[in-house]
Amino acid sequence: MTTARLTINLHSIARNWRALDAMTAAETAAVVKADAYGLGVEPVADALVEAGVRKFFVAVAEEGAAVREAVGPGPMIGVFSGHMEGDAELLRKHGLVPMLNSAQQLKRHLEALPAHPFGIQLDTGMNRLGMEPADWAELRDLVLGQHPVLIMSHLACADEPDHPMNAKQLRAFKQMTDGVHVPRSLSATGGILLGRDYHFDLCRPGIGLYGGLPYEEARPVVTVDLPVIQIRDVAVGETVGYGNSWTARRPSKIATVAAGYADGLHRAIGGGIDAFSAGQPCPVVGRISMDLITVDVTDLKEMPTSLRILNGHQTVDDLAEAAGTIGYEILTSLGSRYSRGYVE
Numbered sequence: 001m002t003t004a005r006l007t008i009n010l011h012s013i014a015r016n017w018r019a020l021d022a023m024t025a026a027e028t029a030a031v032v033k034a035d036a037y038g039l040g041v042e043p044v045a046d047a048l049v050e051a052g053v054r055k056f057f058v059a060v061a062e063e064g065a066a067v068r069e070a071v072g073p074g075p076m077i078g079v080f081s082g083h084m085e086g087d088a089e090l091l092r093k094h095g096l097v098p099m100l101n102s103a104q105q106l107k108r109h110l111e112a113l114p115a116h117p118f119g120i121q122l123d124t125g126m127n128r129l130g131m132e133p134a135d136w137a138e139l140r141d142l143v144l145g146q147h148p149v150l151i152m153s154h155l156a157c158a159d160e161p162d163h164p165m166n167a168k169q170l171r172a173f174k175q176m177t178d179g180v181h182v183p184r185s186l187s188a189t190g191g192i193l194l195g196r197d198y199h200f201d202l203c204r205p206g207i208g209l210y211g212g213l214p215y216e217e218a219r220p221v222v223t224v225d226l227p228v229i230q231i232r233d234v235a236v237g238e239t240v241g242y243g244n245s246w247t248a249r250r251p252s253k254i255a256t257v258a259a260g261y262a263d264g265l266h267r268a269i270g271g272g273i274d275a276f277s278a279g280q281p282c283p284v285v286g287r288i289s290m291d292l293i294t295v296d297v298t299d300l301k302e303m304p305t306s307l308r309i310l311n312g313h314q315t316v317d318d319l320a321e322a323a324g325t326i327g328y329e330i331l332t333s334l335g336s337r338y339s340r341g342y343v344e
């Protein structure tokens with residue numbers, strides 16, 4: 001092995017989708033925005049179709065075109081950013097369904113693609129995307145006359161089950177949509193875990209499919225293996241890496257592996273994580289460089305040729321915690337330098 005290797009278990013993604021699907025009586029879509037959270041939208045969408053997914057969501061129309069390529073003509077592909085200026089041709093050509101976010105988008109859509117399916121996104125308090133209650137009150141009759149295929153909103157605090165915002169948004173969503181005969185969707189991964197009041201007709205998990213919190217029971221999906229470039233002896237009192245941030249307290253063996261913050265292993269991770277050799281943890285020491293990480297392998301019986309930094313024991317959320325961020329950001333920043341392998 002000469003380059004860092006990212007292995008994505010498609011079987012685990014399919015299992016996670018099935019498990020989330022089984023938690024609700026609703027239909028379960030799959031969110032594959034940002035290149036399937038950095039894991040490669042074509043193989044991931046392919047595997048999900050195989051598992052039974054019939055509805056996908058992406059952030060922008062360009063991503064939807066790539067998903068259409070991967071999944072063929074059947075599945076619905078929804079676009080969260082709606083119908084943006086210049087999108088009409090992409091939406092039409094690839095049969096994408098925009099989730100319209102404003103009066104302006106509604107007008108644009110009905111003018112450019114009058115018979116083309118669309119959904120509506122409502123803002124229930126997150127103030128990020130979607131029509132506000134006042135817009136909706138005004139446009140509702142017009143919209144319903146055009147037969148939207150979905151009405152959706154998004155929860156701001158679903159990863160905190162006790163947060164009062166959840167119930168507040170649920171009330172707002174019901175107020176805006178009760179009695180409307182259109183399929184409704186409120187929940188992503190976190191909302192699925194909040195229970196059936198939040199499920200409505202369609203759920204839209206993303207992170208849970210890819211093995212991340214808040215879905216604690218998720219099967220891990222990614223492993224990352226880093227080739228060892230060099231192993232050296234370091235005497236007591238010698239330091240390792242930029243800023244001399246680590247000092248040997250015993251005669252040590254330090255392995256230098258080929259990956260760093262340019263590969264999404266954020267510099268902020270600092271200490272507190274391990275790299276594994278055949279399951280045995282070895283502490284990462286010194287600062288993470290752009291392309292290099294140093295690991296204390298003194299306690300290994302045999303010197304390794306590679307070390308694993310992401311696995312079922314040390315997950316994207318463990319790395320995220322060490323870096324002061326969330327698993328979503330670790331996944332989506334893994335980047336293009338890895339050689340990728342897929343377990344089918």
Ligand SMILES: *Cc1c(COP(=O)(O)O)cnc(C)c1O
Pocket residue numbers: 031033080153154187188189190204205206207208
């Ligand atoms: C990203 C996103 C999702 C998926 O969220 P997860 O927390 O990854 O499950 C669902 N809906 C919308 C609107 C999103 O932006």
